[in-house]
Amino acid sequence: METRGRGWLRPVQTAPLTEAQDRRIAEICPGLGQTVEAAGRPDPVLWGPYVSVQTGWATDPKVRHAGSSGGALSMLLIHLLAEGIVDAVVQTAASPALSIGNTTVISTLPDQIVAAAGSRYAPSAPLADLSHHLEDGRRFAFVGKPCDAAALRALIAVEPRYGQVFPVILSFFCAGVPSHTGGTEVLRALGTSLDQTQSFRFRGNGWPGRATAVLTDGSERSMSYHDSWGRILSRHLQHRCKVCADGTGIAADLVCADAWESDEAGYPVFEEAEGTSLIVARTHWGAKLLAEAEARARIRTEPFNLDDLVAIQPGQRERRRALLVRLAALWILGRPIPRYSGLQIWRAGRQNSLRKNLRNFAGMLRRTLMRQSTSSAIKK
Numbered sequence: 001m002e003t004r005g006r007g008w009l010r011p012v013q014t015a016p017l018t019e020a021q022d023r024r025i026a027e028i029c030p031g032l033g034q035t036v037e038a039a040g041r042p043d044p045v046l047w048g049p050y051v052s053v054q055t056g057w058a059t060d061p062k063v064r065h066a067g068s069s070g071g072a073l074s075m076l077l078i079h080l081l082a083e084g085i086v087d088a089v090v091q092t093a094a095s096p097a098l099s100i101g102n103t104t105v106i107s108t109l110p111d112q113i114v115a116a117a118g119s120r121y122a123p124s125a126p127l128a129d130l131s132h133h134l135e136d137g138r139r140f141a142f143v144g145k146p147c148d149a150a151a152l153r154a155l156i157a158v159e160p161r162y163g164q165v166f167p168v169i170l171s172f173f174c175a176g177v178p179s180h181t182g183g184t185e186v187l188r189a190l191g192t193s194l195d196q197t198q199s200f201r202f203r204g205n206g207w208p209g210r211a212t213a214v215l216t217d218g219s220e221r222s223m224s225y226h227d228s229w230g231r232i233l234s235r236h237l238q239h240r241c242k243v244c245a246d247g248t249g250i251a252a253d254l255v256c257a258d259a260w261e262s263d264e265a266g267y268p269v270f271e272e273a274e275g276t277s278l279i280v281a282r283t284h285w286g287a288k289l290l291a292e293a294e295a296r297a298r299i300r301t302e303p304f305n306l307d308d309l310v311a312i313q314p315g316q317r318e319r320r321r322a323l324l325v326r327l328a329a330l331w332i333l334g335r336p337i338p339r340y341s342g343l344q345i346w347r348a349g350r351q352n353s354l355r356k357n358l359r360n361f362a363g364m365l366r367r368t369l370m371r372q373s374t375s376s377a378i379k380k
């Protein structure tokens with residue numbers, strides 16, 4: 001995986017692929033498509049199949065504070081290690097080489113999990129070293145974006161030995177991945193630059209937690225989540241994320257998200273609070289792990305009414321409802337579109353008014369035509 005363009009991680013081909021390798025990529029790459037089967041689980045149109053939905057938080061205040069939301073995801077990882085369910089965790093943390101970038105880390109200790117807690121709104125590639133993990137001999141919990149979780153689950157379906165190496169898959173709701181240009185813009189808005197910044201947190205250390213840069217002279221600059229995500233980062237999402245049918249981690253065992261009381265635009269109605277994660281068990285195995293973590297007093301949960309999610313997650317809601325007409329616009333222009341099956345795209349699209357659907361359709365047409373004319377101008 002290499003950084004390209006405005007700061008995206010892209011796979012770079014280093015050798016010719018065999019026909020079998022090419023076919024395998026087509027089978028598992030979520031960029032090309034995703035298949036979901038509810039298999040008897042409740043399957044709400046916007047949120048996909050689940051076994052249970054609760055809110056919760058890490059009972060350890062240090063973990064709760066470090067997490068993006070309630071630190072539930074990190075505490076689940078600590079639980080999995082403590083109980084010997086896995087030997088190590090594959091997850092994403094700040095890159096030592098690029099303060100606004102990410103690196104994949106292998107964690108075996110609670111302190112390492114806490115150090116990697118908090119959302120990093122930048123490209124990540126936690127599946128890049130998959131074949132090494134296969135040879136490692138240890139069992140891993142995997143943490144990744146919903147698309148990473150979908151790819152791993154699809155791989156396990158065709159190569160079950162990966163299921164033994166990765167017995168647990170965790171994910172989080174994902175509104176899309178901003179480029180490194182987005183992170184650089186946040187630094188600029190803070191009055192600093194990459195050269196002058198020794199470390200950077202996008203979130204965490206509070207709820208929602210401020211985007212915080214520590215400068216080389218030791219001083220700190222920060223801005224609110226509303227300003228960093230809302231005004232800057234969300235404007236630097238890649239195209240593929242705009243036609244994502246699964247921003248809510250349908251393929252994972254357990255998925256965490258923000259469970260806050262929000263305004264119309266989905267931003268929290270408070271400045272800072274003690275964090276609470278939404279915890280969705282997608283599989284019975286995930287629900288069992290969560291129940292065990294709660295029984296060991298590592299996580300505390302409370303009931304949650306799924307009907308409330310539509311107001312808390314406007315970004316996810318709007319993207320799901322807009323997907324049908326966005327895909328239609330791309331199809332009309334002859335652009336590639338992912339093959340989605342079981343993701344209820346028609347039903348989600350019908351939840352939008354005709355006016356909204358037309359607006360989203362026209363928006364995708366306009367953006368795609370603009371991209372086409374920019375790239376042909378560059379080629380000339």
Ligand SMILES: Cc1cc2nc3c(=O)[nH]c(=O)nc-3n(C[C@H](O)[C@H](O)[C@H](O)COP(=O)(O)OP(=O)(O)OC[C@H]3O[C@@H](n4cnc5c(N)ncnc54)[C@H](O)[C@@H]3O)c2cc1C
Binds near residue numbers: 117124176257
């Ligand atoms: C790009 C992005 C978009 C998001 N969009 C939404 C959204 O639309 N709605 C919503 O409710 N929540 C969203 N989140 C997730 C949210 O910010 C919290 O991560 C989630 O609520 C879980 O909080 P927690 O305290 O339980 O997790 P924590 O205890 O903070 O654990 C977070 C875990 O995520 C991993 N991680 C962090 N960044 C990345 C990354 N870039 N790639 C892979 N793994 C990573 C860390 O390694 C850690 O294991 C997004 C997160 C990211 C990274």
